[in-house]
Amino acid sequence: MIVAVDAMGGDYAPANPVAGAVKAAREEGIEIILVGDENAVSTELEKHEADGLPIQIVHASEVIEMREPTLTALRSKRDSSIRVCARLVKDGRAHGIVTAGHTGAAMVISKTVVGNIEGIKRPALAIPVPTPRSTHPAVFLDIGANVTCRSVHLVQFAIMGNVFARDILKVAEPRIGVLSNGEEATKGNELVRKTVDRLSRSNLNFIGHVEGRDLFNGNCDVIVTDGFTGNAVLKAAEGIAELAFSILKEEVLSNWVTKLAALMMRRSFKRLRDKLDYAEYGGALLFGLKDICVICHGRSNPKAIQNAIRTASEFFDLNINKEIQKGIQELQQQNIM
């Protein structure tokens, strides 16, 4: 398995992508192609004892900046690091992509250069979210690849989420729910109702309507929604977690007793933050493409990049895309899609 790593993507590029790639190559023996400005990347690589590790560099002359509008960036920068990553996959020189760069650009380029799995109408962006049961997170998708969806898309998201939960997270018969504004069967908008109708007829372990709180309480293993709602929900959850930490910080600093107490609880607070900062630790997965593309948070540290590279590698080893295709075919045979 060879992973193309966008060495220029993210707030701390090329330092963090290169450091993460070195860790993945050294500790997990994964083959890496670092893609980006050859000088900058090799200078960065020299800071690590990387001789003998399975790491190559492939040059890309341009970088899509985080704040650039997606469409302009795609049109004007034909040799961006993320596009070169996608070309490497298309040409069979790599099997997956990891980037902490521009999410929109990564999505569109992956889709247009690499293409969808046969039968998949729309790739979706998925993220594992924390639950109280430490055994495994829940899978939430789509968190932003498709602003407007039809029920057939949500059904396909359910298949992709099911394979991820079952094969990567090792959940036996993942419980699949559709995000709605209430658990009752009478709730939901038209998209939800049509999706429920289709999924009820499938052989998936479909549990019907779920609420926003079911994302984080372990009641459900896979939650599907459209990319507009998914994005709003996820960012609001991030927002309130940040608010909680800012209130806690203010409280801690208010007097010496709380300062001392916080010192005594520092490891607990660290674990809490790690668990709630899920976006920074796993990366989001773009499902439904012929390759696998893991999109990390722009702030990703080397450990997060390493995790993302390992995820991409697991995807390849477990032949996840073949399983997704099988799931799609089954639903086609049942006339659900």
Add this chain to the structure above:
Amino acid sequence: MIVAVDAMGGDYAPANPVAGAVKAAREEGIEIILVGDENAVSTELEKHEADGLPIQIVHASEVIEMREPTLTALRSKRDSSIRVCARLVKDGRAHGIVTAGHTGAAMVISKTVVGNIEGIKRPALAIPVPTPRSTHPAVFLDIGANVTCRSVHLVQFAIMGNVFARDILKVAEPRIGVLSNGEEATKGNELVRKTVDRLSRSNLNFIGHVEGRDLFNGNCDVIVTDGFTGNAVLKAAEGIAELAFSILKEEVLSNWVTKLAALMMRRSFKRLRDKLDYAEYGGALLFGLKDICVICHGRSNPKAIQNAIRTASEFFDLNINKEIQKGIQELQQQNIM
């Protein structure tokens, strides 16, 4: 100002609604009509030293249970406590309603019995959400009254939220945003784009697209969305806050050092919980009706009921509904609606 309090609504009825009503009558001199089973309510009232307080009881023979499907409850129970509350308002015997009971029933009954403010197409359910600036919360609506919306509805929600932020929360020129999947003008679904188009032409202080995280970071004072998205977002935020507390609890109980530290920080944790448990403390406001209806969380304690009664009273005193009507008329004159 006379508030009709649904004495039978909520998980701890009639105890908590009666206790909250007594506090509001005693401490704030607000006139109350307690609506519910006469025996149960008067027995409860006798537990308080309520003689001489401006509290009456009006009998209602039925209660809509929290888990009942809205439509069946509405059809079969013609003398429910919440319907009697609405009738009191309709007949001019009360000016507002406070209930911790069935949200769906309260919404539909208020709408059908009391009716909308002239020009308002759809009432909306709003909630104040916490922000880092302790001066005032942000107003988020619609959180569930209207599953499917058109842009004209979101524009009306903006007007209602604007009046609430300006007149009740005392925010000068509230910043109004539309919830979207990104801050850029190119983002959003069709509903968002049309709403942005209309609001940009209004004389409101409209700041355009906002993200989920802007609910809780103080960047925006009023955030409008459809009731489907609003409900999903709000419940997900509640869900992750609950998850944070459950992780924190586990961490605290893990050894004696953290137990001691938690004891030292107990007031801080209490303040954090109070701030994040916003749903339990303020209640949600059903805007756009000829009366005002405050819907409290089912778990509401007497303090929360008292707060809700005070909010209803402020609404009346500040003539909020007249301000909303004025706002609607202004936008009609500008041909925005």
